Amino acid sequence: MKQSINIFWFRRDLRLDDNKGLYEALKGDNPVLPIFIFDSEILDALPVDDARVTFIHHTLQKIRKLLGEKHESSMAIYHGKPADVFNQLIENHSIETVYTNHDYEPYAKTRDLEIETLLSKKEIEFKTFNDQVIFEKDQIVKSDGTPYVVYTPYMKTWKSTFKPSKLEFFETKPHLDNLIKDKNLPNLSLSDIGFKTSNQKIPDHTVTPTLIKNYEATRNFPAKDATSRLGPHLRFGTVSVRNMIQKAIAEKNEIFWQELIWREFFMHILWHFPHTANESFKPKYDRIEWRNNEDEFKRWCEGKTGYPLVDAGMRQLNQSGFMHNRVRMLVGSFLCKHLLIDWRWGEAYFAEKLHDYEMASNVGNWQWVAGCGVDAAPYFRIFNPTTQIEKFDKNLEYIKQWCPDFQELTYPKPIVDHKFARERCLQVYKEALN
Known part of the structure; x- marks a missing residue:
């Protein structure tokens, strides 16, 4: 037997x-x-x-x-x-x-x-x-049992429900000898499953006390190596979310802590509203007449739009599998609002390229920039890709790193005029939403 x-x-x-x-x-x-x-x-x-x-x-x-x-x-x-x-x-x-x-x-x-x-x-x-999370499914909901669809009240309830002293860790080391005693269990090489070693590397995360302490002051500047690189590690569970929450609390950094809560908020949304994986949370936004110009989409994907900060972000993504969070907002907004290309096209491209791709956060953030999601940016908020340089890459360090040809004669002319694109976007969105 x-x-x-x-x-x-x-x-x-x-x-x-x-x-x-x-x-x-x-x-x-x-x-x-x-x-x-x-x-x-x-x-x-x-x-x-x-x-x-x-x-x-x-x-x-x-x-x-x-x-x-x-x-x-x-x-x-x-x-x-x-x-x-x-x-x-x-x-x-x-x-x-x-x-x-x-x-x-x-x-x-x-x-x-x-x-x-x-x-x-x-x-x-x-x-x-x-x-995967501290609170899941129906654990953080409104008093009437319905799900939150705005981040701030969700975050406040999350924090008031969370008790740091009751954060439980699950120490497996004393029990690992209960594993089956067999060192020759089935194994597979990458080639056995039809893959080969990637040239891109997923770096270790850098969640140090210094990074957490300085997070608010440095996180918006893409030239600084000041983000945690935690995304893939939370995505694949090579780190415990409980451990990361504990670190955020230890350093008393509300912003870092709230970024972890944002992740849970988007998971909460996807759980309660699974249709948002491919439909707008606000249904009327699915009436938008997207232009979906394939040539312009290709230029966006390749980082050849003629807008240096947008292009630097896309080239960073293509070459490294990572894009700085601040730049993600800009390139997402540019695709949906300057080029009037369906957010689902951008979401699918990020899903293919991002090492830290996680459906809940990716869909949630793309719907945020397109204006069609929960707690989204209003549709008339359209980032100016030139003034964003002045705010977040004043010395052009990030642009020079990822888009070194931006001052060359061979660098492409802007794919669209900002003022024209803004007015066109407002008109198209108004027509769909009224």
Whole structure:
């Protein structure tokens, strides 16, 4: 008779320490088989040198190595559709419970329902836990139970509900010997899953006390290396959000703390309003007559609009997989309002290129710049791409780094006149919204 086991399914929580679902699995009575599935439903849409896949693979190999050296264990890595992988696991093992952490995106919710149904037919429990955020789903809502759609009251309720003294951490180290004793669990190379190592690297995060302390003063200037680079690490769970919240509190920095709450706000919106993944939160904005000029979109993508700060941002994105947050607002506004190109085109391009792509934040921020989302910038707020240089890159350091040809004769002429584009945008938006 096969020994009963439990499974812990790693997804967006690629760390051993302070991992709620893993902690719960390790405290069970059965040895735990840790697994990761390279989901073909997701991977098939990605370029073969996607930096995020390289990063995930590298992180998994580090975890496997550590488990082998210290705990006589490993992690089983699979590739395919999750349902197919679980059918194989059920055939090979006597599984009592599958543990994992919640995922809130529409595809993930559908996938998890499918797996839960599959497991229940075999009388296997499926237990999921909150690990990605501090407050999830219906935990921060208005007094009448309806979801917040404006950030500031959400943030205030979040803060009044949060009790730092009750912030719980999940220490897995004392329990890691409860993992299955097998150092030869299935492994896959990048080429086994149809990928190759990316030339782009996802850097470590830089959440130091100094960065947090100076965050408000320095975060808006793209030439300064003063952002945390935390995005991909929260996205893939190589850091714990509880640990980041604790650091923000320790340094008493409200702005850094509130950026983490913004992330949860957008997750709250996507959970309650899943249609916003591809429809405007404010339906009347879907009446806008976008121009959707493909040649202009291509020039925007390539950083050839003739506006140096816009072009520097797009080139930084294309070359590094990262774009400074302040510049993201400008390039997003420029696409939607200067060029009248549908925010969904920009959202999809960012989804392909950004290392820290997370659907809730990406959709939320794109709808914010287009004016069609929750708590959005009013439609008549149109960033001037030239005066933004004076405010945020006065010495042209950022522009010189990413757009060194901006003073050359070969540099493109502006794709559109700012004053003309502004008036055209106001007219088109008014016609759609009235």
